Amino acid sequence: MQVVSVREEISIPSGVSVSIEDKKVAVKGKKGELHRDFSFARFLTIRQEDSKIILEATFLNRKEKATLYSIRRHIENMIVGVQNGYRYYLKIIFTHFPITVKVVNDYVQITNLIGEKNIRTARIMPGVKVTVKGEDIVVEGTDIEKVSQTAANIELASKIRDFDRRIFSDGIYIYKKEVIS
Incomplete structure (x- = not known):
């Protein structure tokens, strides 16, 4: 109709x-x-x-x-x-091997995830600012789609495959979304 x-x-x-x-x-x-x-x-x-x-x-x-x-x-x-702008919070979670996260140019580098030697990278969309504070990652920007895509890229880059998720809960996860006030 x-x-x-x-x-x-x-x-x-x-x-x-x-x-x-x-x-x-x-x-x-x-x-x-x-x-x-x-x-x-x-x-x-x-x-x-x-x-x-x-x-x-x-x-x-x-x-x-x-x-x-x-x-x-x-x-x-x-x-x-x-x-105002948008802000996403992500938490770095690890059980045994400490995960190292740092921002290099337009990428977030994730190292030592469950003891891996390779470096995982996540792309930062243009116009988005990413800061790492201890076990928290803060993603900020004016475009909600670019901010959410950057947070999703980080979360997806730290995804562990072929392991039982109930036991190996290591990774980076979005836990809070807000409008900056």
């Missing part, structure tokens, strides 16, 4: 400027600037009125309606990101 008309409004807070040009949205705030291209959504019109972003579409099927609400959430995440 098709929905006849959908109109969604996103309010723009003070201190944040938004520019829209051919479904390309740029959001600028005190923490930085984010750009996103939504030109794949041909059924959607994005425009700005006063201090609001208007998303409008007509005769949507179920998939198009879901895409519209996803785009709305992406824009809201961009606004929150340039205002």
